Structures are given as C-alpha cells and as structure tokens.
Amino acid sequence: MMAGRTTHSHGQRLRRLIPCVLFIVFAVHAVSFALYLLLQSHHPPPNPAEPEPQTHESVRLRAPSSQKPWPRLPSLLPWTADPSLPPRSCEAYFGNGFSRRVDVLPEGRGGWFRCHHSETLGSSICEGARVRLDPALIAMSRGGEPIGQVMGRAEEEELPRYEPGALEVEGVAAGRTGPLLEPGFLDAYVPADGIGMHTMRALLDSARVVPPGELHCSQWVEEPTLLVTRFEYANLFHTITDWYSAYVSSRVTNLPDRPNVVFVDGHCKAPLEQTWEALFSNVAYVKNFSGPVCFRHAVLSPLGYETALFKGLSESFSCEGASARSLREKPDPQKTARLSEFGEMIIASFGLLDDGIVSSKTSDGLNVLFVRREDYLAHPRHSGKVESRLSNEQEVFDAVDSWAKGQKCKINVVNGLFAHMSMKEQLRAILEASVVIGAHGAGMTHLVSATRDTKVLEIISSLYRRPHFALISHWKALEYHAINLPGSYASSADVISELRNILKGLGC
Numbered sequence: 001m002m003a004g005r006t007t008h009s010h011g012q013r014l015r016r017l018i019p020c021v022l023f024i025v026f027a028v029h030a031v032s033f034a035l036y037l038l039l040q041s042h043h044p045p046p047n048p049a050e051p052e053p054q055t056h057e058s059v060r061l062r063a064p065s066s067q068k069p070w071p072r073l074p075s076l077l078p079w080t081a082d083p084s085l086p087p088r089s090c091e092a093y094f095g096n097g098f099s100r101r102v103d104v105l106p107e108g109r110g111g112w113f114r115c116h117h118s119e120t121l122g123s124s125i126c127e128g129a130r131v132r133l134d135p136a137l138i139a140m141s142r143g144g145e146p147i148g149q150v151m152g153r154a155e156e157e158e159l160p161r162y163e164p165g166a167l168e169v170e171g172v173a174a175g176r177t178g179p180l181l182e183p184g185f186l187d188a189y190v191p192a193d194g195i196g197m198h199t200m201r202a203l204l205d206s207a208r209v210v211p212p213g214e215l216h217c218s219q220w221v222e223e224p225t226l227l228v229t230r231f232e233y234a235n236l237f238h239t240i241t242d243w244y245s246a247y248v249s250s251r252v253t254n255l256p257d258r259p260n261v262v263f264v265d266g267h268c269k270a271p272l273e274q275t276w277e278a279l280f281s282n283v284a285y286v287k288n289f290s291g292p293v294c295f296r297h298a299v300l301s302p303l304g305y306e307t308a309l310f311k312g313l314s315e316s317f318s319c320e321g322a323s324a325r326s327l328r329e330k331p332d333p334q335k336t337a338r339l340s341e342f343g344e345m346i347i348a349s350f351g352l353l354d355d356g357i358v359s360s361k362t363s364d365g366l367n368v369l370f371v372r373r374e375d376y377l378a379h380p381r382h383s384g385k386v387e388s389r390l391s392n393e394q395e396v397f398d399a400v401d402s403w404a405k406g407q408k409c410k411i412n413v414v415n416g417l418f419a420h421m422s423m424k425e426q427l428r429a430i431l432e433a434s435v436v437i438g439a440h441g442a443g444m445t446h447l448v449s450a451t452r453d454t455k456v457l458e459i460i461s462s463l464y465r466r467p468h469f470a471l472i473s474h475w476k477a478l479e480y481h482a483i484n485l486p487g488s489y490a491s492s493a494d495v496i497s498e499l500r501n502i503l504k505g506l507g508c
C-alpha cells in the first residue's frame, strides 16, 4: 500500500494514473461482458419441444456443432434397437437390445425424461432434457486431483452419495414437485443385480421433477452430455467397459456428434483420462462446477459392469465375432461386429484408423508384440506393485527374442512396456502386431482394437484363470491360443513351440 506517501509531483501522479484509468476502462468492459455472458447463460435455451422449421425437402440444416463429429467407422452397423431381436442374443448383449422405451416424462413444453431398457443386460440407458445436477447435493471428493495429493484417500470418498434432488428434471405441470420415478420403477428397469453400490440407480432414486420455471441453474450446458460414474478407473479392462457403455449410450440415444462427458465421481486424475478426452468432446468433473449445472440433453451412461464385456465373465451366452460386411449381407443376431466397430472408434480417436498401418502391417517382417506387466501406481490405495502372473516373464521374453533373431523369416519381437508408452503408441503397437503374446493382465484388453488377422497367445497362470481375453478374442473372431501353466512359471521352450506353430500359419 502507498498510504504512507503524502507528496507526489504531477508527473508521477499522471504516470500512476494512466495505468489506473486503463485498468478501469478494461474492468468496465470486462464486467459488462461478463454480465452479458451471465445473462445469456441464465436465459433458458429455446424449448426443445418447440417444432422446428422444416423445409419442403425435409432436409434439416444442423447448426455447426462445437463437438467432435463421429469418425467414419468401417464396421459401423445401424443401431436399430430392434424389438424383434431375440433376448440374450449376441447383438442384444452388445447393446443393440435397449429396445424397450419407457417414457417417464413425455415430451411436452418443458423437459422430458425416458429410459431405454435392455432385458438382456438388465440395464437401462436413461436420458432427459432440461436436467439439473446440483454438486452441493452430491457428497464425494472433488475429483481430478493429481494422484500425489490424495494418496491414501478411501475409495468410498471418491464415489457419489446423493441427497434427494441431486438430479432434477423440469416437468410440464405447474405446481408439482415430487420424485421423478414411481415406486417399483428402479426394480423393474435398473435392477441392482448384485452390484453393491449401484450409483446410477442411486442417482435416479434422488431425482425430482420441478415445475416449469423452477429449474435454478448457475450454468447451462447446451451440447449433449453423458453422465458417467467410473469405479476401477485406472484399470484398462474396466475403463474399456466404461468406454463401451458410453459409446453404446451415445448410439442408442442417437447423438449427432460425440458428446461431452461429465464424471459423476471424485477420482483423481489418471492417465486414462486423456483417452476419455480423445474419444469424446469435453470432459469435466461434476464437483468442479461452481453451482447447479443444467443440461439441455443429458444421458445417463450405465455402469461398465452392465456391459457384455463384464457380464461375459459370469454369464454364458453364445456370441461370435463376425465381419460387418458379412453381417450386412446376411444378418445374424448370434454374431456381432460391435466390438470391432468400437475398437475402430478407439483407434480413430487417435488418428490411427486411416494411417495405412493396417495395410502395411507385414511389409517389414512380422511383429510379435509381448505385452508386459509392469509396476505402476494405479490409484491412491495402490502399493505400486502389480501381482506377478508370470514369475519369469523377463526370461521368457529374452528367450523368445533370441529365438526370433535366428529365424529365416523376419520376426520383430516388440517389448510391450505399456506403462511407459502413450495410449497412441500402445494402440499403434497392437495394430502393427501379427501376434500378441501376454500373461493375463489388463493390457491385453487392447485386443478390442486389434485387426481381424491378429493372433493371440495368452499365458495363463493357475491363479488367474479367467476368460477375459479368450472372450474378447472370440467376440472379435481372432485366432486364440492359450498356455495354461500349473503355477505362474512358464517354460520358454513351450512358449516358443506354440509361437512357432502360430507363425507357421502366417507363412513363416
């Protein structure tokens, strides 16, 4: 402060005044601009139910969107939600069976709310217009912090607990405030089905309808937005189930572009967040909004546990991967190309789909990608050590590498140290691989992005005999081989002999 100084020359005064005046002019402009923005955002957006002007050709012109367009996916098949699809069929499991539409609040002059139910998955994708989330009524950590700041934080703190009214939807009838859903709705359409903490069910349970004009928002989000709660957010397998659910939710609700994502959880920042950002448009944490936030169109993405990828671990259903081309020619609900469509979505998000990798794959020898298990800090409760599922992994890797060097055909053994590679590098390695070898571990989930001609060799310890990657291979129609170990020690000779057979099939 300058309070102690009493005498100034005119020159000094002027020199000190000029920046002040400039600052005041700037401040006045800034404040009026901020007011303008504030008034804009308080102004409710035009009613979505209002009929839109139609042209004679019935061509709708869409305003340019700030959201990313969907990439062109060669394996994309229409999302029809065909009610005649047999329940428990392959296509129904992979998300095309959300065919039972339940209108909770019909479209009218205010908001609306509806759910798309899949009997096969026992799950619903719900969506609404003029929907409000109030971060003050959601108890959990803020989320998005660097992991070093929150070491030791309990998992329960990172998961949402809702107070009544955490979710609100604007209704059409004046004077009615009450629960959005009738008793029994959740049991019928969003069953807990063994999930101890079913956060989507709890969010819906908190939901209220408010009369027109009583949706009080500090901010409006105009673009379609997915509300997502992650559980095992640092693990690639579980995160891929979340991505798959988010992708299916976007398709079932027919979103014109890639939506925004709002995490309704309080997890700290993890490397996989960058892939959320690559796949979708903007990504934010709900607790990071400064007040109640309103969505013109929100979609509640079901938990990853409700996807075929997860359900397949405990439920048996018949489902075989097939090419989109063969299904276009001859539809078969017991086959699916959805996992290939989704894998293409991932690689397209990193600009790798049209990169010529696939066509030039074998031009410089055959790549054998060895997916390694590495120590990494997964979450605030993690010790930084992964469990050993192949106790002599380095020895096996070295043996395979030196064997490959002595072969007549050119074999490049790639050391898949995924924890040290960016997502784009990991995906590129998967795409370039003719054979993927690995011990059972989340890194193998990248197989969803592998091309059809990729061959898989999984080394399975007796302690982790679970079907994750055999299933993914089957659902993608990849040739799959396994070596089942009596313990967690593998004989290098056995691995090499199996690899030699696989490579023989590739003309090597």
Ligand SMILES: *[C@@H]1O[C@H](CO)[C@@H](O)[C@H](O)[C@H]1NC(C)=O
Pocket: 143, 144, 145, 283, 284, 285, 288
């Ligand atoms: C929280 O919001 C601020 C201001 O909008 C933004 O700069 C920041 O990146 C956000 N943080 C997270 C973790 O989303």
